[in-house]
Amino acid sequence: MNDGFGNLGELFPVSEVKCRIKGCKNLLQISGAQTMHNIAQGHNAKPEQMCEECYSLFLKLADIEVPCAKPGCNGVWTWNRFQQLESRVQGYDGTPPKRFCSKCYSAMQEIEEIERPCRIRGCKNTWVWTRRMQAEANGAAPPARLCEECFQTLKSLHDQELPCRIRGCQNKVQWNRYQQLEYLRSGKKLSHPPARMCDSCRDKLRGLEPREEPCKIQGCEGKWVYSPYEQLEELLRTPEGQEPATPSKMCAECYSFFTSAKDLSLACKNRGCENKWLWTRSMQLGYRLRNKSGRPPSRMCEQCSARLKELSDLEMPCQEKGCTRTWKYSAEEQLRDQLLNRRPPQRRCQSCQDFLSANAPQEIACQRCGQIFSWSTQEQLQHALGTFDKPGLCANCNSQVLAEIRPPEAKPIPGEQKFSIRIPVGGRWNSEMLIRDWPPHVSKDSLQEMEEAEFRVVCVGDDMVHGNDDPSKAWPALLQTRLQARYGRVAVLNSGIKSCSTILGSIRFPRDVTPFAPQLLIFSFNFADVFFRQRSLPRTDEAMAERLAELAEDFQAFAAQLAELPPDCKILAWLPGPVFPQNDANHSTWRENLDPDTWAARYYEACLRQSRRLCSEKGLPVHSAKTLFEAAGSESLKRWLSNWYLPNDIGAGNIANWLDATIVTEKLLPGAGQEE
Template identity: 30%
Template structure:
């Protein structure tokens, strides 16, 4: 057995970068090489690479520069390496030789961040300028975020914010870009917006002319769409809500010259007063009402009045058992103040209706003396007394009476 017979086969790694396989170098070949003083290990593909290689052909890709017609040739080996390294050839970023020379003369540019309040910038690479702008570099830079802003942007999620109409319970979506903008500008700059429902209603609304709240005034005030919206939203929760009442501009300025005042109680000598509101004052000015129209019972008098009851009082006529009605209004009118307190007076003396009618409808008359035929006065009161069986009609005149 010669020395060469002891040489064994050798496992050699595939020459394709990224491929982990190997191929077998035959001992005979090793020996043959050694005989020619060649001790280098040859570089070859493994079986599977070699098979894949056979199937590939040269790829022609257009240069990435806009309008450049040049084709770039990608040999099969490069394609194979790309596949093995799992790093696909970036066909959208391949430049022909001429363009690569051009690239060297173009500078990367700093473009301001798309967030206006941000002072940072992003880099617009020469390759992008060429690729998008062609050889004349006609491209305009994109609106892009700087690196810092982009990092913040990625941490953000869209948020819901309450509708700016204070009476609305709905929300609107605050998108990420707007959040980023306000974060860079400072928190206070976060926008206030209406929800989409309010917004769509708001567009259809127009200012409305509403009547002045003062009943004697014919002027109007303007109800803004926003105000209407606030009212509409609040009404959703409270269907009985009334529309707002407001002063017209002239009443409003007149109002500023007025002060809340008071009116005296309707009861004479009552020290209490009632509030005379600015609104009532305005109304009276416009309608030229005298202040006396505003006089009414004060609360103390009203309480007193409400406790009073109509009362039956005996007729002042002796012998009459009928009564007359002492009305509460009458009792109130006759009541008086004593030591700051309202006191009901004693019931007045009065005839009952029957007696009163009698006295009014009967007139004094005369009867003839049965003895001297002179006339004797017969008063209506005497007639009433007779009616009540307290008196008898006279038969004799006073002088005849004396004679008897």
């Protein structure tokens, strides 16, 4: 080579080249001349050659026929010397690798690689089922394998020991890394491992069955399921040799009610008390089982209960004159009356009540005219007590006798004109127990005021006109004060009677209105028409329509009485304020409106609409307290009521103010000198 190139080979230094066999670390020295020769022949300057050691081993090896790796194939493939040499240099023991014969290899090349889902639940990645793996499977189902990401994650995980999930068990549970990997792929964190059961607890659990146990709430017939898990925990807590106790628990229905319920502050059952008592969830649960309607009970607050303990029952005298017996004034009634600032009530003893129940009205013939009239049980009772003589004359004959013995009226002094009231003695009102007596607020003093007044106003109606039991706090008295301050000698007569309906008002009209010749008449019977005549009314729309038709006829009868008034008398129909009727007989929760009587409220509204229409047809002005009350909002108007229907002192004052303004605006007192 040196002869061919001369000294040109010296231009290339000696270089070192790695042995061409993979895995061999030996180096070969290539001289400059040889490098020059390789270049001249068009080869790489650094040829791929074996080292002496590899070449020596190569010469000792021979090609080997190896069976095909595909199951069931009888073909062979050649493992040549070069491949054997590389295998040995790389440290293998000389065992031939698994390869396909040429026929199987050609068939494998026609197979398409398939992506298969990762075997880990929750993982959405895939792994490739290669041609070789499919060929080796020889038609079998693809194996379950990990994707590359899961495989790498699995290598970083280690098996862990977790405490047994059953409380009281000290054993550990093996949590292997495959389970951890699935746990991760489900979106959870290894820092919050799952609750698992040890083998010992699992064996005990297999021998347990769910069983039903009675609810711990007294009176409840429901049951709750004592699960095997709970039984196992109780078994582990129980000392060895003892029988595990069964816990007391609520049934599902009671527990659901208890968890959803809230403690409630309810108004004290005593009217006039503003305090509240706490209805706890436990109390609600027990009460619910005894009362399926779920309506809250009526109960006193702690303050009223303490006051009640300080009171004792009293023996009070019978209200009937001549009776020396007593009736029991209970501590509960005393407390109620104290809260409402009421005086002790007048009441009959049990003996007098029994007398009234055992006797019926008697028919007696008048000794003068022979007319049959009724002798009431009340008069019979008074006769038995020695305070009333048995009547012998009817009401008309009695009036004639009184007229015969009445002294003649004194002749009026010239220049003096004094109005004189003449109230008839007999009339149809005597046959009606509710209205046979004078209105409670009509007294000797009020009659004298009417006789001396220059302007007379009569207020006739039901509970809404009667108002407070104290006459001075009812709105007619407050109206009189305002009118007197404005016009001087004005008298307002409160002729209201509780529970007096329109038809009863027309019956007592000749006694309670006509004799006073008022310059202004204010009337209202809607409340009694609805809430005292509706007790026997079926709760249907048809029955309501029939009753409203009856009330319309009653109004026509009352309107006919208005013709008896002086020609200059003005008339004002007063529609009462809003009410909050309750289903609860105690009416103790009306402010919270927990159980409103919606049907009665609808009936009341229908009655007010009909009254407004009938008054409009008669040309009578209407003053609606309901509209004015509601203008201030529901919460304000409730503060103006003492109970679910009756105005308190503030409400009565508002009514008096509104009526005073209406009288002035509408000029309802003729000749009173209203300002233009």
